[in-house]
Amino acid sequence: MNVLSKKPAAGEEMAKQGLAGNQRLYALVAMILIYILFAVFGRNFFSFETAVNILDASYYIGFLAIGVTFVIITGGIDLSIGTVAMCSAMIGGVAWEKWGLPFTAGLVLILVSGALFGLLNGTLVSRLKLPPFIATLGTMMVSLGISSIVSKVQTVNFPSRTSEEGWFKSVFSKVQLPSGAMLPTGAILLLAVLLIAFVVLNKTKIGRYTFAIGSNEEAVRLSGVNVVYWKTIPYIISGLCAGMAGIAYASTYTTVVPGAGQGFELDAIAGVVIGGTSLSGGVGSVFGTLIGVMIMSILRIGLPSMDLQPHYQKLFTGIVVIIAVLMDISQQKKR
Amino acid sequence: MQKNVNRLFLFYWPWLLIGLAVSALLTGLYLPLRHTPFPYRIIAVGKASTEGIAFWYSIAEGMAAAANEFKVTVDYRSPVDESEVDRQIAIVYEAIAEKPDAIILAALDADRLVEPARAARAAGITVVMVDSALADVDKSPQQSFIATNNVLAGQQLGELVLQRVRPGAQILVVSPSTRGDSLIGRETGVRAVIEDAFDVLPTLDTGGQLSDDIYHQVSQALTEHPEIKAVVCLNEYTTAGSARAIRGLSLTGKVTLVGFDSSEELIDYLEEGLLSAVVIQRPFNMGYLSVARTIDLLNGRTIESFYDTGSIVITKDNIYTGENQKLLFPFEN
Amino acid sequence: MRRKSHLRDSIFLTSLFTIIGILAVFFPLSYFLTTDLTQDNARDYSRQLLGQIKNSIEFYTEEMIMISGYLADHPDVRVYLEGENPLAPSSYSLYQQRARISSELKAISGTRQDLVNIILFREDGDFITNREHAGLTPYWDYREFDWYQETVAAKGLPRLSSSRVENVIAGEHRWVVSLSRAIYDQDHLLGVLLIDLNFQTIADICSNLSGQNGAYVFIMGANDELVYHPQQRLIYSSVKSERFDLVRRSEAIESVIRDGIIYSSVKIKSADWVIVSVTDTRQMVQVSPLVIVTYIGIGLVFALIALVVSLLASRRLTEPILALKNSMQQFQQGDFNAQAQITATNEIAELGDQFNSMTQQIKTLVEHERLIEEQKRKSEIQALQSQIRPHFLYNTLESIIWMASSGEQDKVVEMTSSLAKLMRASASKAREMVTVQMEIDTVSHYLRIQKLRYQDKLQYEIEIDPEVLLARMLRLSLQPLVENAIYHGIKPLRDGGLLVIRAYRAGSELLVEVADNGVGFAPDALHASLEASMDEGESIGLHNVHNRIQLMFGKEYGVSVRSAGPGQNVLDQSDFDPAAGIRTIVSIRLPLVFE
Known part of the structure; x- marks a missing residue:
């Protein structure tokens, strides 16, 4: 078969968007059903405070998921995002707390180190042609190690709300308005990033190449595109988003424990897959990702309310991911 | 020549037979080895139910820990409360009928349980006492006794009174029964310390009843003898009953109360200051050691005739320290 | 007799000791390998177990840290902690604030059962709990507790x-x-947050995941105090002890094996707790008498x-050899019938077969030789007997006496000299084979004696083909035939008879015939004379000669008798003069051999 013939035509692309949209719809329905399920059977689940907790719990996972959506659309995977987020947060926190850097510099450092980890992943995958799974697994270990080394295995406390640097919590988490009402600035920020990601993915060259590489990398290469360059970009985006997730986590939970973050990536990737992004690449949507992340958060808060603790959480996350992947495969067959 | 060869071969066959015999012997050894350790069956007969009674709960817990560690079965039985001596005797006879390897017994009545214990020994059952022994230790059928040294514990109680009450004051000793060996020991210990320094009233024997009745009896005694400056109780529910009586008569702070054993209620009283101190035992250790020593005995080892598990003075200040927490709050959930 | 080592014993003992030797090396080796493996497996198992428990406990502690971080900097919480004492009846909004935090x-x-209490303490003594009706115990000031001061x-x-035991809630123990953290505004303490996790959650993780192979798990806290131990109370009261010195506070799992007990320990990430698993491999060694x-x-x-097996093998291998050996011994002892009965089909069987055919041949040869010897001896005795036969000698001597007394000097001389020649011929130690001429000479001496005795009653003719005069024949083989013919054929005749001796060549054979016209043989008698044993009377001679010839030259040669028998007239197939009236022909058939 002529590889060029697989280059997506405009109409085909529309159809793919439609498919992603299809699964997005399913995901939305599933989310509502799961929420109702917990509301009915879970202990003390149905309350405003719990809903806020779910939003708060999905906040940092949301950033991770948006970033990794780019990578998954290229047909790759990034397993390092969770530990990279925590490692970056740790580096920033230590820089501020122990090295005496200005806090703003610490925040920038978080984003920079996230992006650098992304660059590392991108280089390993696109230039050195390592399988993404292995390369990012390696980065995961590297970031875990760096996190423990930098922190000297001590927990790091981020500045409290009332301190001089407390503004960052108002920016990245939530702020109480003079009226007493709570403004979820973090959620607003997440939505903003989501919109930017949507625009980047659908309206820019970066997005177009991301889809194209995921759809048929060989065809893109034959069209004279610098695949090595354009394949690195999604990993850098993913790393940058992981940095943002690190900031989001720090502003929500204040304390960063060394060596944490393992398992975050699974929540995020599960959210992405549930949201209709195909693991085989070429198809995806950031809005679907948001819904998927919400589902994961509902599960995380909801399962304990049915007395299903750690092992069950893993079990259900696994089941949900498998179902999502199966749906993805069956839709591809239909195509 | 032929004959010579035949003789040699005749000579081999005994070897074959010896080989077979040794194999059979080893197989015979092997089969019982596979089933070791022998699952001894032990029946424990306590004084009261484990339901909600911390002391017996802990004893049973200690027994279960030992049973689990040494791979034996321990079956805990008891009358519902400590007034039912007849019921306990019946339980012992029922246990004998089941032919266990050993019976661990906490005698409700030091004299009346002697006969059932003898019957158990006569049936070839090992008898080990826990908490309360049988009367006349030298001739009694018990093979060992694991308990708090009650005389020493009684002396600790007496010391507490000595430290807290002005000499010469009138003292009331409250005991649920004057029959049980452990209670007799405690009373002896208390009296040995306080007899000379104080005006000790005759011991109030509440007759094994529960707190409500004790409340009335102690209230009555306190009313009748308004000079009483301290009440010494010899077990958990007499302490609780006395505490309620003191509170009921608004004598908190005026009458010093020292007691024995603990419960949630007693800890509240300790924290409140109504109860100045308690002497507590180590029931978990008692249960554990009674089973462990019984197994030693069953395995043919010689053991001591008495093991002291010790007693500890608890005041408001040391409730929440390491070991005491574990002793005072045995229910982990 | 010298003590012999037997092949069967050697094979048996060699194979037996080889096998037992291998077993003796193999079993101890595998036993020690097994125990080694057991300990390795136990250590691996304890490390895996520890990893799992660590993960579970970290899950809970990290959750608590997350929750505490989340709450400690929650805007509502901040407002509550920083505000005026909410008990002071100031503002409605603060009351609302309290309610919001509480919910x-x-x-x-509320969504989870493992979190028992979440309590927010203000520095000034006010507090908010997650439980609406829970109050603080009136007997204590929480600010005096050690944990509070350490948290601060x-x-x-x-x-x-x-x-x-949580003792701040009234009426509840x-x-x-507990996870606690102090909340500061810069350096100013605002309050403390306390989160209580049901201890049973931790205890269950430890007790559920341990318990196999006598393994158990305990947890040590920051100050080496016991957080959890399945036999905590026994350790407190020194009934039991634990090797706390073998516990390593390390981020990675470390195992120490001491006295057969494996101590694996690991520090959890989020707190200063060390989880230790203790596996007593001695309990596995206790099983080892069984092993x-x-x-x-x-x-x-x-x-x-x-x-x-070695017994059977040695028997199977040596039995044919033994059988062979036995046969050989039999053979050696002179039993030429010894045959090795070997059922096997291997080389030994071949050996047996060859042995058998060898014994067979030897037996035939020996038998042959023995018979020749025997015949020779017999004929010599026979000849001696015939020479010195008392009857013949007696009669001859009597004839001599008679002739001498009657003055027949010539006859005496003739008879005596003939007797002397005959005696010399038969007594001589000559070779077995003699020329026909020599044999005829011997016989003619005999005939001369008989002629003198029987006078006209005996007529004889000797016709020798000169061609065969020098041919060889058995010594003393003719005389018995002649004697036989005289005594059995002619002597019974009243009128005397004729005896003819002929020797001639027939092809490659030499034929010597003794014919007479005597009474002849009945076929039975003839048969008897040829087959009879040597001890039976006078026909011994014939039989003897026949056997000797056959032994010497083979079955196709020998003595044959043709006889007309009593009442019959002439022989049908004969080239004798019919007038002679020959009735019996005894012929010797020999290969024609010249020296």
Whole structure:
């Protein structure tokens, strides 16, 4: 078969968007059903405070998921995002707390180190042609190690709300308005990033190449595109988003424990897959990702309310991911 | 020549037979080895139910820990409360009928349980006492006794009174029964310390009843003898009953109360200051050691005739320290 | 007799000791490998177990840290902690604030059962709990508790307590593990947040995941106090002890094996707790008498099998050899019928077959030789007997006496000289084979004597083909035939008879015939004379000669008799003159041999 013939035509692309949209719809329905399920059977689940907790719990996972959506659309995977987020947060926190850097510099450092980890992943995958799974697994270990080394295995406390640097919590988490009402600035920020990601993915060259590489990398290469360059970009985006997730986590939970973050990536990737992004690449949507992340958060808060603790959480996350992947495969067959 | 060869071969066959015999012997050894350790069956007969009674709960817990560690079965039985001596005797006879390897017994009545214990020994059952022994230790059928040294514990109680009450004051000793060996020991210990320094009233024997009745009896005694400056109780529910009586008569702070054993209620009283101190035992250790020593005995080892598990003075200040927490709050959930 | 070593014993003992030797090396080796493996497996198992428990416990402690971080900097919480004492009846909004925080705490703890209490203490003594009706105990001031002061000293970092009884809630004493953190505004303490996790959650993780192979798990806190131990009370009261010195506070799992007990320890990430798993491999070694007995038992069974196998093998190998040996011994002792009965089909069987055919041949040869010897001896005796036969000698001597007394001097001379020549011929130690001429000479001496005795009653003719005069024949083979013809053929005749001796060549054969016209043989008598044994009377001679010839030259040669028998007239097939009236022809058939 002529590889060029697989280059997506405009109409085909529309159809793919439609498919992603299809699964997005399913995901939305599933989310509502799961929420109702917990509301009915879970202990003390149905309350405003719990809903806020779910939003708060999905906040940092949301950033991770948006970033990794780019990578998954290229047909790759990034397993390092969770530990990279925590490692970056740790580096920033230590820089501020122990090295005496200005806090703003610490925040920038978080984003920079996230992006650098992304660059590392991108280089390993696109230039050195390592399988993404292995390369990012390696980065995961590297970031875990760096996190423990930098922190000297001590927990790091981020500045409290009332301190001089407390503004960052108002920016990245939530702020109480003079009226007493709570403004979820973090959620607003997440939505903003989501919109930017949507625009980047659908309206820019970066997005177009991301889809194209995921759809048929060989065809893109034959069209004279610098695949090595354009394949690195999604990993850098993913790393940058992981940095943002690190900031989001720090502003929500204040304390960063060394060596944490393992398992975050699974929540995020599960959210992405549930949201209709195909693991085989070429198809995806950031809005679907948001819904998927919400589902994961509902599960995380909801399962304990049915007395299903750690092992069950893993079990259900696994089941949900498998179902999502199966749906993805069956839709591809239909195509 | 032929004959010579035949003789040699005749000579081999005994070897074959010896080989077979040794194999059979080893197989015979092997089969019982596979089933070791022998699952001894032990029946424990306590004084009261484990339901909600911390002391017996802990004893049973200690027994279960030992049973689990040494791979034996321990079956805990008891009358519902400590007034039912007849019921306990019946339980012992029922246990004998089941032919266990050993019976661990906490005698409700030091004299009346002697006969059932003898019957158990006569049936070839090992008898080990826990908490309360049988009367006349030298001739009694018990093979060992694991308990708090009650005389020493009684002396600790007496010391507490000595430290807290002005000499010469009138003292009331409250005991649920004057029959049980452990209670007799405690009373002896208390009296040995306080007899000379104080005006000790005759011991109030509440007759094994529960707190409500004790409340009335102690209230009555306190009313009748308004000079009483301290009440010494010899077990958990007499302490609780006395505490309620003191509170009921608004004598908190005026009458010093020292007691024995603990419960949630007693800890509240300790924290409140109504109860100045308690002497507590180590029931978990008692249960554990009674089973462990019984197994030693069953395995043919010689053991001591008495093991002291010790007693500890608890005041408001040391409730929440390491070991005491574990002793005072045995229910982990 | 010298003690001999037997092949069967050697094979048996060699194979037996080889097998038992192998077993003796193999079983101890595998036993030690097994115990080594057991300990390795136990250590691996304990490390895996520890990893799992660590993960589970970290899950809970990290959740608590997350929740504490979330709450400690929650805007509502801040407002509450920084505000005026809410008990002071100032503002409605603060009351609302309290209610909001309370429902927030409830939302967090309410969805899960493992969180018992979440309590927010203000520095001035006010507090908010997650439980609407819970009050603080009136008997204590929580600010005096050690944990509170330590938390304050930790400057906002989360502090995880050991297992403890929560004593701030009135009328309640629950076993918990507490996470507490102080909340500061810069350096000004605002309050403390306390999160109590049901201790049972931790205890269950430890007790559920341990318990196999006598392994158990315990947890040590920051100050080496016991957070959890399955036999905590026994350790407190020194009934039991634990090797705390073998516990390593390390981020990675470390194992120490001491006296057969494996101590694996690991520090959790989020707090200063060390989880330790203790595996007593001695309990596995306690099983090892069983293992030893199993090994010895299996070893013995194998040894027994080895014994039987080597016995059978040695027997199977040596039995044919033994049979062969026995046959050879038999043979050696002179039993030429000894035959090795070997059922096998291998080289030994071949050997046996060859042995058998060899004995067969030897037997034939020996038999042959023996018969020749025997015949020779017999004929010599026979000849001696015939020479000195008393009857013949007596009669001859009597004839001589008679002739001498009657003055027949010539006859006496003739008879005596003939007797002397005959005696010399028969007594001479000449060779077995003599020329026909020599034999005829001997016989003619005999005939001359007989002629003198029988006078006209005996006529004889000797016709020798000169061609065969020098041919060879058996010594003393003719005389018995002649004697036989005289005594059995002619003597019974009243009128005397004729005896003819002929020797001639027939092809490659020499034929010597003794014919007479005497009474002849009945076929029975003829048969008897040829087959009879040597001890039977006078026909011994004939038989003797026949056997000697056959032994010497083979079955196709020998003595044959043709006789007309009584009442019959002439022989049908004969080239004798019919007028002679020959009735019996005894012929010797020999190969024609010249020296």
